Amino acid sequence: MDWLVEHAKDGSYTLQLNDIYLYSKYRPKQDVEKFIEKELITQYKQYILFGLGLGYHAEALLNSSPTSTIYIVLADKKELELCKVYGAAHILDDKRICIIDSKVHLTNISLDETQLIIPLQWLKAIGANHPLFVSLENIKIRQMSFRNVAGIMHENFSANLMNSHFFMRRFEEIAKGGKSFLVSAGPSLNQTVKSLKETNDFCFVLAVGSALKTLLKEGIVPDAVIITDPTHFVQEQLENTAYKGLLFYMATANHGMTNIHKGKKAILFQEGYPLSEEFAASNAVPLLETGGSVATTGFSLLEFMGFKTVYLFGQDLGFKNNQTHANLSTSSNMFETNIKFQTVLSNNGDYINTYSNFNVFRRWFEQKATNTSMQIFNTAWDGAKIEGVPYLSADELKKQLADAPIMNYKEILEGIVSSK
Template identity: 40%
Template sequence: MSVLDSNLALIKNKQLRERLLHPINEPIDVDIHPSKKGPPTMKLNGHYLYSRYDPLKDAERFIDSQIDRDAHVYCLFGFGLGYHVQELLQKEPDKQIVVIEPYLPVVRKAVENIDLSNIFLHPNVAILCLEQGQAMIHTLNELAKQRTRWIIPNAWLKALPQSHPLKHFLEDLKIQEMSFQRFSSLMEKNFVENLKYMDADVGKLFAKFNGQKAVLVSAGPSLDDTVYSLKRLKNKYFILSVGSALRVLKENSIVPDAVIITDPQEFVYKQLDGMGFAQSLIYLSTACHSAVVNHKGLRIIAFQKGYPQAESYAGKKNLPLVDTGGSVATTALDILIKMGFSEIVLLGQDLAYSKNRSHALHSTSGVEVVSNENLLSVLANDGTMVKTTTILSIYRRWFERKVAETKHVIFKNTAEKGAVIQGMPFVHISEIISESEHLMECNFSEKINQIINQY
């Protein structure tokens, strides 16, 4: 009996077995090659899913980094050659393992070449091969209701085309998982401490600024070219700055109407310490608690989607949740949209290493000089090509999806050498200044205080 016949005979899922027996050609490129160590490795759409040298060791190391003893269910994306599944079974034999593989030819290649009997015979393993994106997303939403540990190998995510219905869903999930995996204990500690302050919830500001305009200030290199404009825009546009840009504003004698922080790490404390900033601080429920407690002005807390404790607390208190998108700027954009602004202008949102730097001068995030030729290249607003990273590209696509789903808001981007963000056309800062001249003045700091104190 061939490896294929032996594997097929063991597959409990009759529908999957029938589809593997009568495969339909799909427009994907999947190949198997021998590795340097001997065991085969797999290449999907031009991307190797495992090491070309020692795929078994590669799979073992990866799964070791993903184990969560508190999880009830593991959901693994990508069946590949079954190496990750086999490692999970060795380390967590009593947990349910759900494997999502959108490409039937991948499973077919595996059953033709690898003895997978231990996987197909194990009662805790379910293999789902669903072509339809919506059906798969429904399955994932059901899994999300359980205590599920999501496992998304980077190589598999890269191999999934941008056009695939799951791509964006998984990118967002990957960002959440990366953050939670690295900082789960710190986030929990911050959450507990931040709740003690009993600060006002950001939802009190939602829909209170209809028809007014806002500027979101980030710390990208282009901020050096546009920061001067904020003096002209003060009291015309609501100025919300991310924490890492606050020092840049201070160096230019500019006081924003509010600052936002979201990161749980202690370095956030340095973004505010010594800045003399006493206006409103908007902070995520899991943000660095020492930075929060050290702030002398009004504090406003935001509860985020994707963090179980925040979702639970907000549900009990009937408070709204905010989308985070994985970064402080994406979180800030969602909050500004919910506050009701009719126009949102981005300053310093390069999403690329323009000027061969990562941040503006004086940013508390530091200024990284970039020379890595392996970075991605993307189109900039001035028509040139600039370098960026995978994570910045994921943030850019988040911005683009948020803009596409948001009605009745005008978005503008002033980062001339920053990456193009679809739906956020480039507008020179001089045009923004000119348009602001006819706007009525508003003391936004005072307005926020009045709104919060009403409750």
């Protein structure tokens, strides 16, 4: 790792790692104090901080939470020397500080009582080859997403509990080993929607909300739709459609959207969200692993319903040109030119662009493929390659479904939601 110590404009030291400034060039300590003030959740008993550097973040944490234990994960052992010579060396003698390196397993730390603090600049500076990058990126993206919508999630949760809906437990193991399509809104859906239309009678079709209008345009009415987005923009996914089928929606999803839908609704509660976990514990309601996206949540739902085969449609998790979503998708389908992309291998052997959050979801599917009994196939030829999830062409899909019985899942669902 390439470290560079410089004088900041205020006379104190600042630090670069791999040509990325870890602190401000002007007022390093003051800016770090503002970051910690904004980031800190005071009810936690201990903190895990990634990166020691010159010790500025640790010093601010000590001042803001004087009774807490702070574990500092080193990005590089050279940080200890840098902190001693140029930084807040006194923190290294504080009994509340525990220095650990990336090889140490945090077995004695209760994560339920611990906040992980990952300064974004550190994540950028260590680079994708650092052994902790993938884990830290996953955590950071979820933290940032949650922080952006925490307030409206709480509002949605309270409002959605007032809806007339069914609980997820009604749908447990209803599939009895059947086959399913999980339809997302990636650009490959433009090409695969034809084969989906030709074969959907044999499978349960669960569509994410942003893919609904694309399917309806082709005359395909999914058996169910799933929506998890807490923002009001998600209302567009149902507006001006005639869809009145079953809607699975997250308890924190936009409550205006749930009011728009005039069909049957089933509410979902996610793992890791305190209000959901509290409600589930009090009402014997199952929780879903969400994975951070509507598609990963949909996958968990299909697993809960008992399906043994899942065919992924529109699950590109990347894009080869400049179109990120299918035609008619309610998600923005053109990339932003000011974003720095990552590249991943696609099913066709080429490298394609992807976003950091797409990569997080891809890794979730890869991990899921190793610990589920479900068979998973991906139909996105130009989409990102998901290890453990083989690509399946339209002809191969037809062969696999050639002997499958025609299933009227709409009728099955109607029977479930009509029973008392």
